[in-house]
Amino acid sequence: MSVDGGGTPVLRRVLQALRDSAAALAFAVCLVLLWHAVVAARLVSPVFLPAPARVFDELCVQIRDASLLEPLAATTWRMALGWALASAVGIALGGLVGASRSARTYLSPMLEFMRPLPASAIIPVAVLFLGLSDRMSIAVIAFGSIWPVLLATVQGFASTEAQLIELASALCMRPAAVLRKIVLPGAVPDIMAGMRVSLAIALILAVVTEMQASQIGLGQNILLAQRSYRSAELYAGILVLGVLGFVLNQGLALVEARLLRWRAAPG
Amino acid sequence: MTRVQTVQTQPAAVSVCGVSLAYGTGVQRRTILAQMSFEVAAGEFLCLVGPSGCGKTTLLRVLAGLARPDAGQVLVDGVAISGPSRDRAIVFQDYSRALLPWRTVAGNVALGLEGAHGGDAARAIEARVAELLQTMSLAHVARHYPRQLSGGMQQRVQIARCLAQAPRLLLMDEPFGALDALTRQSLQDEVARLARAEGKTVVFITHDLEEAIYLGDRVIALAANPGRIEAEVAVEIPRPRHQLETREDARFLALRHQLFGLLAGH
Ligand SMILES: Nc1ncnc2c1ncn2[C@@H]1O[C@H](COP(=O)(O)OP(=O)(O)O)[C@@H](O)[C@H]1O
Numbered sequence A: 001m002s003v004d005g006g007g008t009p010v011l012r013r014v015l016q017a018l019r020d021s022a023a024a025l026a027f028a029v030c031l032v033l034l035w036h037a038v039v040a041a042r043l044v045s046p047v048f049l050p051a052p053a054r055v056f057d058e059l060c061v062q063i064r065d066a067s068l069l070e071p072l073a074a075t076t077w078r079m080a081l082g083w084a085l086a087s088a089v090g091i092a093l094g095g096l097v098g099a100s101r102s103a104r105t106y107l108s109p110m111l112e113f114m115r116p117l118p119a120s121a122i123i124p125v126a127v128l129f130l131g132l133s134d135r136m137s138i139a140v141i142a143f144g145s146i147w148p149v150l151l152a153t154v155q156g157f158a159s160t161e162a163q164l165i166e167l168a169s170a171l172c173m174r175p176a177a178v179l180r181k182i183v184l185p186g187a188v189p190d191i192m193a194g195m196r197v198s199l200a201i202a203l204i205l206a207v208v209t210e211m212q213a214s215q216i217g218l219g220q221n222i223l224l225a226q227r228s229y230r231s232a233e234l235y236a237g238i239l240v241l242g243v244l245g246f247v248l249n250q251g252l253a254l255v256e257a258r259l260l261r262w263r264a265a266p267g
Numbered sequence B: 001m002t003r004v005q006t007v008q009t010q011p012a013a014v015s016v017c018g019v020s021l022a023y024g025t026g027v028q029r030r031t032i033l034a035q036m037s038f039e040v041a042a043g044e045f046l047c048l049v050g051p052s053g054c055g056k057t058t059l060l061r062v063l064a065g066l067a068r069p070d071a072g073q074v075l076v077d078g079v080a081i082s083g084p085s086r087d088r089a090i091v092f093q094d095y096s097r098a099l100l101p102w103r104t105v106a107g108n109v110a111l112g113l114e115g116a117h118g119g120d121a122a123r124a125i126e127a128r129v130a131e132l133l134q135t136m137s138l139a140h141v142a143r144h145y146p147r148q149l150s151g152g153m154q155q156r157v158q159i160a161r162c163l164a165q166a167p168r169l170l171l172m173d174e175p176f177g178a179l180d181a182l183t184r185q186s187l188q189d190e191v192a193r194l195a196r197a198e199g200k201t202v203v204f205i206t207h208d209l210e211e212a213i214y215l216g217d218r219v220i221a222l223a224a225n226p227g228r229i230e231a232e233v234a235v236e237i238p239r240p241r242h243q244l245e246t247r248e249d250a251r252f253l254a255l256r257h258q259l260f261g262l263l264a265g266h
């Protein structure tokens, strides 16, 4: 019950976190060493798999001459816009479907029909309407990544604690206040979980759409590098995508921890 | 300037007139409350005791305006109620599901004040919350979240939130049923003291006969299937009461015998 339990538990938590990071780092280093050994032993041709040092050099060059910046910014920007759109529409629509039985009757079957459609299948339609533009990419990213956040929001809204709804009526709360003070905060854990899955899908689709539409971006860089057998560049691109996904996910995890600190509060 | 209501208002007087309520349809239809009538005087502490499933919670929801009876009505100060009112606060049985887990203790208590005041009420709310936390001995956990608290403390938070509403009628649904004996006793004394000090009419539900006699000015015993009034006794034991002496008092024991026979009897 004590939050003010002194520095010991905090210190222990920090030490534990450090130990965990060290373990994860050690594993990553082992993988790179293994990669190096495979290349050094000539088990795979360097045309397909260059040494990690060469990939690292390539990355350094791209960072130094700033040629990494434009594709990185372009991919991140499209992904972020598509994901933001998916989240906004997904939460609004999911809230409507989750909170209202009649909305569920009208919308659910159509949503169930559209959900399994592979987002890549609608790229041609999007190109038809929007051309090979950023708007096309953003639309496809939004369409493909909306489902996890939408379904999670439906779930979150529909599972509001009945006792709290009763409490709201006892307090004569207005519908808007019930939504803001009870239903929405109760759905936040589900919504955040959905947004994290959506984020991963948004990144995938950002790469896929720019490969298909030849737009500047990390995905296109990778495709071009592959076509001209510049393998160091190819792997550097993949590495950057990995780091991007990791950083975004960690950032979202931080936001989530902040929003849900009531759940993590020490017992 | 907005002021949070701290003025003492007159406690409410309640009349329950021929209230009936059934759940289900067709062959499933079951009468839960059958033609129930009783009065609660202004400022009275009325205890309702009855076996589990006899309709105690349903009756309390009717009093709160959360459930509508099929027949009969509830009058508060002579006026028929048509729904919930901030004038009637309810302490739910299951405290673990009746607090907002994402709000601190102070935030949960503030919920009882929000919406009742317009404009620059924030500061007034803060002051009143601090006062209530003090009253309920919760000041030291003001910034804790409900799940960090024991059951007894959580129930204190619910009571504080109800007091924040400044209700004239306090409805309590087996509030201490899940607590350990010591915690239960100290909360009993606290609620008895508060009800008197703040001048509330209280309808207190319990399945614990001794608790009903200890707390009540009057005890109504309910029978099940369908829920109806079985007996009604006045408790003529002066206040303040004491956990040891009162429970050993001859009048206490006599009432216990009388009601025990009625409830467990047939
Ligand atoms: N919403 C409901 N729908 C159908 N039956 C209900 C409902 N609420 C309560 N009941 C039934 O009414 C009876 C009385 O319930 P309740 O008032 O909770 O009793 P108590 O609080 O005395 O234990 C129980 O048999 C219960 O199953």
Ligand SMILES: [Mg+2]
Pocket (backbone or CB within 6 Å): B056, B057, B058, B093, B173, B174
């Ligand atoms: Mg009950």
